[in-house]
Amino acid sequence: MTLDARRLREDFPILARLVRGKPLAYLDNAATSQKPKSVIDALSSFYSTNNANVHRGVHTLSEESTNMAEAVRAKLAAFVGAPKPETLVFTRNATESLNLIAHAWGRKFLKKGDLVLSTEMEHHSNIVPWQLLAAERGVRVKYVPVLADGTLDLDACRALLAEGPKLFTFTAISNAIGTVNPVLELIRMGKAAGATVSVDVCQWAPHRPMDLRTWGADFASFSAHKMLGPTGVGVLWGREELLEAMDPFLGGGDMISRVTLERSTWNALPYKFEAGTPNYADQVAFGPALDYLSAAGLDAIREHEDRLAAKAKALLEERGVTVLGPSEPSKRSGVVSFNVPGLHPHDVGTIFDLEGVAVRVGHHCCQPLMHKLQCGGTARASFYLYNDDSDVEALRRALQRTLDFFKIGAKAGAR
Amino acid sequence: MEGDAELQDLYREVLLDYFRSTTRKGKVEPADVRAHGINPVCGDEIEITVQREGGKFAKLRYAGHGCVISQASAAMMGEALEGRTETEVRALIKAFKSMMLENAPVSELPSDLEALSALEGVRRFPLRVKCATLAWNTILQGLDAAPAEEA
Incomplete structure (x- = not known):
């Protein structure tokens, strides 16, 4: 084709x-992709005919908008090969997805002295959250060096992984210079070293097929706006057991199961991580973007x-x-x-x-x-x-x- | 080449000359005023060092890398500020910034700043105005942080 x-x-x-x-x-x-007419029209049509807050009412519009937004989550699961739609958490952008990992996973599972391994090739959004965590929790952050040709130094990567990092977080493709990393090999290396592996797929998901089920990573972050979709929709995919084990990111509406003045219990995945009114209109308009990419191949x-x-x-x-x-x-x-x-x-x-x-x-x-x-x-x-x-x-x-x-x-x- | 009027207005010949000039590139040590500036949009960095003498800016040097606009503006600034008292320096910075940021007419520039009218064309490229003002904002920060010279 x-x-x-x-x-x-x-x-x-x-x-x-x-x-x-x-x-x-x-x-x-x-930086961002342009949008096909089908995406622009979907947004306009949603507001003209279906809009109501999701997961809240029993009225028709609320049911429609909830179903439409959830249908896109299911479509997205098929697109990226996620085992279940509820392992996909909608965020504002990929930066928020990475920060969610740092807060909800990092704060719970990392302690003073633990090592986070990133790379010199990362976008600031995959460096700064770890530096913040280092300042707050005393975790150490190291970086896999980049060689003169703009590729990762895999020998150095092996040596650093041998130091036993708790997290290995890297980009699949460099946004700045376009290096395609050996993603599957890096995931295997990270898992073999016992690390939790997080992949920034912002530059991968819009351009290359992926199958999260078989990749073997633990987290993947990307955003809709780089793949023909609207702005304001980021995605965090996480392995189900990890998402279950993590504490919430933000607290508030939608993310709770039961609230008393003393304590609260958390809603099921993915809502545990989607506090407050989500950006459901843009999520709905993300659907035609995925259709467009699938049709083009x-x-x-x-x-x-x-x-x-x-x-x-x-x-x-x-x-x-x-x-x-x-x-x-x-x-x-x-x-x-x-x-x-x-x-x-x-x-x-x-x-x-x-x-x-x-x-x-x-x-x-x-x-x-x-x-x-x-x-x-x-x-x-x-x-x-x-x-x-x-x-x-x-x-x-x-x-x-x-x-x-x-x-x-x-x-x-x-x- | 045809259709380059816009470009020639932005990159006036005199700017390109200043951009290539090395007269005030580098550092003076020891420095009485030292300031480090960053343009977060492009990551450009500039370090400005000044030696004072007899109550005046005797030598101003700038180091770092930057575009034609930011480097030419730094070179022209050095030329305009050397030999001035701090009061004069502050007045000139104010006049230049109001030309760039508030669209003050070029005719209102003090005659000492006449050469800087070459940066007038930058005002039509709003994203580039920060390039032109980087050196000026940097020296201003340096002045505010440095102890005033003893009388």
């Missing part, structure tokens, strides 16, 4: 707009992105631009992170914007990784299913304009 991106594009209203007089070339998909999506990303990488390198991350195509995602020699990513981003090309510039919330790779930041083009060759061509035009304007390639100081 191959993708007809030209046809898919028509489903995404925003792709028809102009930016600074140029057709939008949206290459910031690692994740394998076809990945193949399509890989082709565009490889083409973009080649044209950048032909023009003397440094592309970060591994050179082996099998270790790369649809993220192409680059630096124009002698130019700051911010200046690159501004000129790209004038060409209608949306790329992310800066540290990508990965300052430790940028520091390790000895750059303050990068410009990052990231592809998704609705991108096509015209976007790569826009990238080429924007780059040429940048090189011409700053006379890169001409003698320095020739002005």
